[in-house]
Amino acid sequence: MAQPRIYVLSRPSFENSELQRFLQDRELAWVESSGASEGEHLVEVCGRICYMSFSDDTSKMRYPNDVYIENLVKKGHESVLEHANWTFILDGISRAFTHQLVRHRIGFSFSQLSQQYHDESKANVVPPEGLQSEVKELWEASTSETIKAYRRIVELTDANKAIDLETKRRLRSEARSLLPNAVETVIAVTANARSIRHFLNLRGSLIGDIEMRQVSVAIYHMVTGDARALFSDFEIVDHSDGYPLVSHRRES
Numbered sequence: 001m002a003q004p005r006i007y008v009l010s011r012p013s014f015e016n017s018e019l020q021r022f023l024q025d026r027e028l029a030w031v032e033s034s035g036a037s038e039g040e041h042l043v044e045v046c047g048r049i050c051y052m053s054f055s056d057d058t059s060k061m062r063y064p065n066d067v068y069i070e071n072l073v074k075k076g077h078e079s080v081l082e083h084a085n086w087t088f089i090l091d092g093i094s095r096a097f098t099h100q101l102v103r104h105r106i107g108f109s110f111s112q113l114s115q116q117y118h119d120e121s122k123a124n125v126v127p128p129e130g131l132q133s134e135v136k137e138l139w140e141a142s143t144s145e146t147i148k149a150y151r152r153i154v155e156l157t158d159a160n161k162a163i164d165l166e167t168k169r170r171l172r173s174e175a176r177s178l179l180p181n182a183v184e185t186v187i188a189v190t191a192n193a194r195s196i197r198h199f200l201n202l203r204g205s206l207i208g209d210i211e212m213r214q215v216s217v218a219i220y221h222m223v224t225g226d227a228r229a230l231f232s233d234f235e236i237v238d239h240s241d242g243y244p245l246v247s248h249r250r251e252s
């Protein structure tokens, strides 16, 4: 059975030597919070640029990294969080899921497997978690028939080697129109911390959408492993169906 899988291609990074060069030119200094990650330093430093609040006097620096970032979020100064970016591949997910994912327009970039260029004859399907046995039978028979019909159309198309690329694209488009929402796909995603926060807020705790929850949990683990302070107001919460959710702790 396909399960959402995440592969992290790039994480927020921070060039401390370049910051030191800048601070030296400006005759400033900065006290680095111990234990903060590169992504957390990056966001703090970008925030401090706004008020040029750099100093080697710890009493003037006032806040350590985690409190500084918490304050940015509390004050709604979240554009600073856009400096931290991740690029990752999601695999083992359905087209139904990615259709929802790509609705997130701001701070997300996508590159998805093409159904016009890629032959989907061997495509997997992603069964919704927890299908009851009667429904499962019907679901499996139906998706299997559909993929079979797709395969047959592609065979008929590919038998004619003389066709040009655009004709092939048209025929592949006809074939792909049969493919179900459940067909497995792969997508590369780049997103910043602010847009991921928005995504987790909207999507992380949708009880009725298990695949969305599974991906939200995978994304949560990726981002908190790298920069916990940017997501300190989110947490994983167990649910009675066995699939945890990502919950946003709101101020009471």
Ligand SMILES: Cc1cc2nc3c(=O)[nH]c(=O)nc-3n(C[C@H](O)[C@H](O)[C@H](O)COP(=O)(O)OP(=O)(O)OC[C@H]3O[C@@H](n4cnc5c(N)ncnc54)[C@H](O)[C@@H]3O)c2cc1C
Pocket (backbone or CB within 6 Å): 103, 104, 105, 106, 107, 195, 198, 202, 203, 206
């Ligand atoms: C429970 C649920 C049910 C849904 N059901 C449906 C459905 O039935 N049909 C459907 O079509 N979609 C549905 N959606 C998708 C939803 O409408 C959004 O398209 C999706 O969640 C992306 O959210 P967003 O627009 O806030 O994100 P983004 O596109 O990433 O935008 C982020 C934020 O930027 C601002 N913004 C972005 N674009 C504009 C703009 N043009 N003008 C002004 N402000 C802007 C908004 O503040 C927005 O919240 C559903 C989503 C959820 C969570």
